[in-house]
Amino acid sequence: MPTTDLSERLALVIVTFRRPRLLGELLASVAENAADAWRVVVVDNASGDETPEVVEAARARFAPDQLVYHVLAENTGGAGGFSEGVRVALEAGARWMWLMDDDVEVLPGALEALAPWTSRSGCIHGRRYDVDGTPFYWQARFNNYLGVPLPYSVGDFKDADHAVTNSGTFEGMLVSADVVRQIGLPDPRFFISWDDAVYAWLASHVTDVLYVNAFVLRRKRTQRKIDLGLRHLNDASDLTRYHVMRNRAYVGRYFAAHAALHRPFFAVGTALTYAKEVVRLVAVEHTLRGSGALWRGWRDGRAIWHDESWRPMPPLTAGAADAEPA
Numbered sequence: 001m002p003t004t005d006l007s008e009r010l011a012l013v014i015v016t017f018r019r020p021r022l023l024g025e026l027l028a029s030v031a032e033n034a035a036d037a038w039r040v041v042v043v044d045n046a047s048g049d050e051t052p053e054v055v056e057a058a059r060a061r062f063a064p065d066q067l068v069y070h071v072l073a074e075n076t077g078g079a080g081g082f083s084e085g086v087r088v089a090l091e092a093g094a095r096w097m098w099l100m101d102d103d104v105e106v107l108p109g110a111l112e113a114l115a116p117w118t119s120r121s122g123c124i125h126g127r128r129y130d131v132d133g134t135p136f137y138w139q140a141r142f143n144n145y146l147g148v149p150l151p152y153s154v155g156d157f158k159d160a161d162h163a164v165t166n167s168g169t170f171e172g173m174l175v176s177a178d179v180v181r182q183i184g185l186p187d188p189r190f191f192i193s194w195d196d197a198v199y200a201w202l203a204s205h206v207t208d209v210l211y212v213n214a215f216v217l218r219r220k221r222t223q224r225k226i227d228l229g230l231r232h233l234n235d236a237s238d239l240t241r242y243h244v245m246r247n248r249a250y251v252g253r254y255f256a257a258h259a260a261l262h263r264p265f266f267a268v269g270t271a272l273t274y275a276k277e278v279v280r281l282v283a284v285e286h287t288l289r290g291s292g293a294l295w296r297g298w299r300d301g302r303a304i305w306h307d308e309s310w311r312p313m314p315p316l317t318a319g320a321a322d323a324e325p326a
Contacts, residue, residue, distance in 0.1 A: 006096055006115045011039040011089035015081030015170075016102035018047045020054040022220055027054075029105035031061035036111060039092060043085040044071045045078075068092070077191035077243075082170050086185055090316075095177050099170045099196075103221035104128070113214035114174055117162070122176035122207040123200055125168060126216030136219055140165045140211055142201055145262050146269030147251050149197060162212040168200025172217050175203065182206045184313035190250055193243040198254050205258065238293040241277055245297030248273060249304035257312045274298065 012030060016023045023042070030040055040062065044051050055069045070088050072081070082099055089097050096118070100106075110126065117124050128136040140163075143150045149167050170186075173196060183202040186195055200209050236244075248270050255261040274294055281290050304310065 006036075006111050006118060009038045009093055009095040010036070010111070011041055011092070011094035011097050012037050013041045013043065013082065013085035013089055013097050013099045014102055015043045015045060015078055015085060015099075016047065016051060017045040017075060017081075018049055018051070019102050019221075020047070020049055020051045023051060023102040024054045024058065025220060026100075026102055026105055027058040027067075028061065029107075031058070033106045033108045034098075034111055037066070037098075039068055039089060039094060040066060041068045041070060041085050041089050041092075043081045043088070044069065045075045045081045046072050076188055078170060079186060079190035079192060079195035080188035082195070083186040083188040086175075086180060090177055090180060097175050097177070097180070099173045099175065100217065101171050104171060104217045104219055107216055107218055110214075110216035113216055114212070117210055117212055118174075118176070120208065121210045122179035123168065123203040123209045124174040125165075125172055125209075125211045126174075126214045127212070128172060129215055129218040131219055131222050133218075135215075138169065138211075140167050140169075142167045142197065143269070144255075144260055145265035146272065147248075147255055147261075147266045148269040148273055160213070162210050165209050165211050166201050166204035167197045168203070168209060170196040170199075171219075173200065175199075176207075179203050179207055181316045184315050187250070187313045190247050191243055193240055194247040194251050198251055202254070202258075236277075236280060238290050241281075241290055241293040242297040242300075244277060245270075245274065245294050246301045246304070248298070249301035253304065253310055254312055270298075 012034065014023070014026065027040070027042075030037065042055055044055075052069070052071070055067070059067055068088065070084065072084060076084070078101065085099070086097055098114075107129075114124060114126055125138075125140070128138070130136040141149055144166075183199070183206060186199050190198070203209055252261055252266055255266065277294050278288070278291060281288055
């Protein structure tokens with residue numbers, strides 16, 4: 001079982017790309033509300049802006065060697081950034097890793113709220129507030145036939161203090177080194193989209209993945225969105241749209257590797273994903289411009305399906321998670 005003390009070698013893993021102001025605000029919240037973290041690993045996805053200055057300015061808030069700044073030579077997307085960040089934290093000796101993007105802030109009492117759950121799970125998510133202070137909507141359970149997250153009710157947690165799920169998000173996933181050792185590093189090939197959902201799906205094979213009724217983060221980046229009741233839709237870029245469709249192939253390959261792929265149903269799930277993205281374009285962005293990115297993503301995903309050299313990320317060797325801290 002993983003250690004249940006989050007003050008013992010907890011590493012926050014933050015991936016940033018060209019959002020220095022938001023990163024600075026996040027680091028300030030970490031210094032104030034998660035000061036007991038053993039390491040704070042900032043992975044810079046080759047931002048090429050004033051991000052280094054922001055990190056250096058924040059160092060005064062942290063103990064010596066507590067803040068680790070890791071700059072990548074190229075932008076590897078969120079997937080590549082978290083893969084590298086988890087590797088760096090793990091090799092340093094982290095026993096828990098709390099993964100988050102640069103557009104959130106840590107709330108007071110977050111670590112105290114998460115710590116009791118570490119005796120029950122090696123993969124935990126707390127709740128988040130949206131920019132306006134309302135609870136952030138998170139659709140968080142894979143349908144294993146369709147291979148897509150479908151709406152399920154956690155309500156407002158009136159009847160339970162947690163829900164068991166099989167999906168996840170790197171905007172707040174707390175994962176133990178024991179789980180990472182068993183399922184491997186996050187897969188950088190995703191670049192963006194589906195990487196975190198699949199990672200938690202893999203984790204669900206070795207631990208209960210928990211979504212707990214504790215608000216631990218607040219989102220800081222404003223997005224256009226609409227509320228459809230059972231689903232919320234935010235705006236997205238063409239880059240995201242492309243990877244949403246292309247990475248369906250990676251999702252399918254992982255399902256197949258674990259004997260969980262039901263091809264006809266998965267094809268329906270892919271069609272539903274495409275339709276959802278078209279609805280997002282029309283309803284949120286009031287255009288069909290961007291549908292070409294969806295088609296290109298689907299087309300390029302076909303090559304992934306037929307790549308005979310493809311393999312899932314391998315488990316890590318025993319002992320990687322038990323290394324003494326550097």
